[in-house]
Amino acid sequence: MAEPFPLQPSLWHATAPAAAPTPPLATDSRADVCVIGAGYAGLSTALHLAESGVSVIVLETHEPGWGGSGRNGGQVIPGIKYDPSEIVAKFGPVAGEALIRFVSSTADLVFDLIGKHAMDVPHKRAGWIQGAHSPAMVETVKRRSAEWTGRGVDASYLDAGAVARLLGTDRYLGGWIDRRAGAVQPLAYARGLAKAAIAAGATIHGGSKVVSLKREGTSWTIKTAQGASVTAPRVVVATNGYTGDLIPKLRQTVIRPNSFIVATQPLSDNLAGTILPEGQVTSDTRQLLLYFRKDHTNRLLMGGRGPFREPRDASDWAHLERVIGKVYPQAKGIGFDFRWCGRVALTRDFLPHLHEPEPGLLVDIGCMGRGVGLQSAMGKAMADYLVTGDKSRLPFPVVPIKPLPLHALNELYVSAIIAWYRMTDGGMKDKAA
Secondary structure: OOOOOOOOOOOHHHHHOOOOOOOOOOOEEEEEEEEOOOOHHHHHHHHHHHHHOOOEEEOOOOOOOOOHHHHHOOOOOOOOOHHHHHHHHOHHHHHHHHHHHHHHHHHHHHHHHHOOOOOOOEEEEOEEEEEHHHHHHHHHHHHHHHHHHOOOOOEEEEEEEHHHHHHHHOOOOOEEOOOOEEEEEEEHHHHHHHHHHHOOOOOOEOOOOEEEEEEOEEEEEEEEEOOOOEEEEEEEEHHHHHOOOOOOOOOOEEEEEEEEEEEEOOOOOHHHOOOOOOEEEEEEEOOOOEEEEOOOOOOOOEOOOOOOOOOOHHHHHHHHHHHHHHHHHHHOOOEEEEEEEEEEEEOOOOEEEEEEEEEOEEEEEEOOOOOHHHHHHHHHHHHHHHOOHHHHOOOEEEEEOOOOOHHHHHHHHHHHHHHHHHHHOOOOOOOOO
């Protein structure tokens, strides 16, 4: 698999606090649990296991937060892609209601962890706005808002005027706001999780690519590229958009498009007052959505799809730079300080997948754009399961590994859709207002 685009060009790498030391695995070691992948899911699993007195070693190819956890837009949005009624219809009344409670709590967990462990993480909790880009989507967000408010969630429908006031743009016909949501500096949060896990007793080794995973009796041997190995009776694999071929056919269960982000130069106070003046994060209702926010350095970030391949030069972000000028004409011509990208993992049913292909081997894959909160909570749930052995602690059912039919053709299809998306500047030629 091709080496991923470097982490260093990102705004997050430039503004995150220093990482805790995570030296490569140098000697053969033993633990109760070995976690492969130091993103939100793996780090949260390690933290909660260590807090329960379980010995845990985390192995990461690069450094904690290297993958999507250090590259995303930093939007902490509770829930999943399905509304409550759809969740109940899909999972039944008992499991469905339990899942609704779980996904409702994901943002709370993130902000609670930041506070509990005094993490050095710039963050703000002002809510998430989903703008409706078409008349049909106005009806969708009305229904969505009503469903969540009917469950006691602090949310409300926004008419076009209210959306325009809160976003600072007239591009949307309506929307809704979920006030449980917020924003974090995502790499700072990943590094905060790593520091908290280490303080709780976990051991984390960066620069330790796993090259083989073999079951021997009741234990697993996890060998790294340097030759050192970890022996553990239980293994958690949490590699998401950077999943390779360690577990047969796992990579073929997801599509892994790149999500691209640009960040402007810092906005002047006058300009910043006209763009997301109250500090919400936002994404819209397009199938290939746009997502944008201001960060703690007062830069405007715009994210969306880019080439399926790794980027070659700045032109691969040009469509997002044009989008900023269309959404916010007052910012047209502003300079850009940062351009970066990262892989996301999309499953066929737009749900996280849990697999247990062999005894003692637990796999978590798929974040669908909600990874900051969702995968933090998945890590806690997986730790609870490993400690208790109680599968009811898992919010999603354990399912078999099933590759997508014609996986390569699926990737070609997604590449074609993304090419259209870029030609239309993220779908902005279908102007809603």
